Amino acid sequence: MASDGYLPLFETKSVKGRVIYRPFAVTVFVGICLIWVYRASYVPKRGEDGRWVWFGLLVAELWFGLYWLLAQALRWNQVHRCTFKDRLSQRYENDLPSVDVFVCTADPTIEPPIMVVNTVLSAMAYNYPPEKLSVYLSDDAGSDLTFYALLEASEFAKHWLPYCKKFNVEPRSPAAYFSSVIADPHDASWPKEFMKIKRLYEEMENRIKTTVKLGRISEELLSMHKGFLKWDKYASQGDHDTILQILHDGRDKNIKDTDECGLPTLVYLAREKRPQYHHNFKAGAMNALIRVSSIISNGQILLNVDCDMYSNNSDAIRDALCFFMDEKKGQEIAFVQFPQNYENITKNDLYGNSMTTIAEVEFHGLDGYGGPLYIGSGCFHRRDILCGGLFADDGKSEWKTEKNTKRTESVHELEETSKGLASSTYEQKTQWGKELGLKYGSPVEDVITGLSIQCKGWKSMYFNPVRKAFLGVAPTTLPQVLVQHKRWSEGDFQILFSKYSPAWYALGKISLGLQMGYCRYCLWAPNCLATLYYSIIPSLYLLRGIPLFPQISSPWFVPFAYVVLANYTYSLTEHLLSGGTIRGWWNEQRIWLYKRTSSYLFAFIDTISRSLGFSDSGFVITAKVSEEDVLQRYKEEIMEFGISTPMLTVLASLASINLFCFVGLVKKVALGHSMIYRLSETMVLQIILCGVLVLINLPLYQGLFLRKGKSKIPSTIILRSTAFGLFACTCFTVLY
Ligand SMILES: O=c1ccn([C@@H]2O[C@H](COP(=O)(O)OP(=O)(O)O[C@H]3O[C@H](CO)[C@@H](O)[C@H](O)[C@H]3O)[C@@H](O)[C@H]2O)c(=O)[nH]1
Ligand SMILES: [Mn+2]
Secondary structure, three states, X not given: XXXXXXXXXXXXXXXXXXXXXXXXXXXXXXXXXXXXXXXHHOOOOOOOOOHHHHHHHHHHHHHHHHXXXXXXXXXXXXXXXXXXXXXXXXXXXXXXXXXXXXXXXXXXXXXXXXXXXXXXXXXXXXXXXXXXXXEEEEEOOOOHHHHHHHHHHHHHHHHHHHHHHHHOOOOOOHHHHHHHOOOOOOOOHHHXXXXXXXXXXXXXHHHHHHHHHHOOOOHHHHHHOHHHHHHOOOOEOOEEOOEEEEEEOOOOOOOEOOOOOEOOEEEXXXXXXXXXXXXXXXXXXXXXXXXXXXXXXXXXXXXXXXXXXEEOOOOHXXXXXXXXXXXXXXXXXXXEEOOOEEOOOOOOOOOOOOOHHHHHHHHHHHHHOOOOOOOOOOEEEEHHHHOOOOOOOOOOOOOOOOOOOOOOOOHHHHHHHHHHHHOOOOOOOOXXXXXEOOOOOOOOHHHHHHHHHHHOOOEEEEOOOOOOOEEEOOOOOHHHXXXXXXXXXXXXXXXXXXXXXXXXXXXXOEOHHXXXXXXXXXXXXXXXXXXXXXXXXXXXXXXXXXXOOOOOOOOOHHHHHHHHHHHHHHHHHHHHHOOOOHHHHHHHHHHHHHHHHHHHHHHXXXXXXXXXXXXXXXXXXXXXOOOHHHXXXXXXXXXXXXXXXXXXXXXXXXXXXXXXXXXXXXXXXXXXXXXXXXXXXXXXXXXXXHHHHHHHOHHHHHHHHHOOOOOOOOHHHHHHHHHHHHHHHHHHHHHO
């Protein structure tokens, strides 16, 4: 308790480990400096082997060192938050602000309607007064199948919400709940209701799945709901009028669940799409939602979730409010970001999908310097700020006085009034996408929007509760993971050159630590260069027998060994402390290498060619369903390759080069025993580097040479990459 008797709604604790971490980081930095010194002072003389690559190594090591420095900002000052929801209820239970939840979907095949409505249902079932809660589904596909599913869900909600309340159910996505719960047959009271609600759900699920399989709405259904009439003029996904339907009107006292309680407002929105107007992907959808909802419910707090990210904790709204409504600190907080967690993570997380270090360490570090990035799903915003509100130190937000002035129009009138706000021409000559709402032009609309808000002086909060607040679906194949990371790294890299660059625009506007943190992510893409260099050149030189690192008896060997050992020991510890496994850590190292040498490389190339005007970046939606056999391999943690992509070609080629270099080395050793001694004396670091690269690539070699079936690497890639590897190695040894 503070001295004035004030009890805060949330509390901040510094992470204890910092007393150990900080001196440790200093020693690593000394090691890095020594490496730089070594590189700069032992450049081979003119005419000596390896002079030019030496300069390359110097640049790569400078890059890695500086990039490492940026990572320190993410670890130096970590904080954890906890909330006091009981205090919130005591003080504000009758004055809670209204909350609008936005669920975004964009493709009924990649994002099945049954999954989407499960997310919607989980949001409707938040432990929050229904008259203050509204859920909007934005459907960028404008699909009548998704609409139909929502219609079904709106009826099912009348049973589901009271059930959740009565039994205090978690999670409140019915699909997740039914797959997690084991009914207790000894408890006479609840199995009956459980069986009943389960049956209702399964019937709904069946109807939705049947309709989706059919691919169209049957005549019978068409005649059942007038809403389908709105599809009469629908031409295609990219060419249709706004379709806006209020399925539950929160003001309507006649809409009640089976317990006679009111239901949250529920709205379906497919904004207008026309081929001649750019729709700006998710950012465009969000902005349409912000405007439309301002007429219908005008919630003061906005929550956005992706359609796969169901609510796993029905108290999350209240958690977020503890930040916004804290009397002392609340008024400077613009958004509260929760981590993005996934339901389908396997034990050793083959593709590093959970991004453990980012979620469990780095975002806590950002939080210590003014707040995490806005990363889309799982983020609560204050509406006024997203709509251009200015920061003022004394600007106390008066939650109580901002009571929603209830509108009096009929549902139909309300639909008609707000419909225009979602038209494809509405934003012309307005500030939407620039000063208002989410920013356009970036594949990571969220990050750039969050940064611009922080630059105005607002703070953000990272809240990472033990019970995960949101769970989504992580990609299950290597190509999908690589594409997703290409979008992210490309988007982040573009931000570096945008008007809101964290490197210069943000200077003096946000703290230095936060600036460095942003730069760490914005520089993902160019990381490919140094990494590619390091994973090719030393191996090729190993094949030639030219040492590029200090030999084992040299004192300069020590800083190299120390930095490598210290960094990897630390990262393993960090991973284990964050709940990972040793194999999980190893997998993370592999995916880290793959992302850097493929996703980031293509992101880098595309960003450059985009800035020269050659291409435009898009938004490839991440798949959220997989075929049965793919899923099975995912569960068994067998790497899935399958399709032929340029990124996979690059990875396979790199793996081939390293394999051939390693084989070459083994051959040399086998031929002459004296070699062993010489090599181990002069080239230990190169041998280790090449050996580790081969080890980490084992699943790739399996995919290349051993696996059969459609999950292996396609044969065109096998041919191309081995030919390329052989060619590179031969050229290098013969011609050089
Ligand atoms: O034109 C579009 C494209 C996408 N989406 C929706 O955007 C969400 C995110 O798309 P997804 O393919 O799942 O991308 P992820 O990489 O998983 O998403 C992360 O990264 C995005 C930025 O790249 C953020 O917007 C997301 O919130 C964040 O979860 C999904 O709900 C989509 O339906 C749209 O509404 N309209
Ligand atoms: Mn997603």
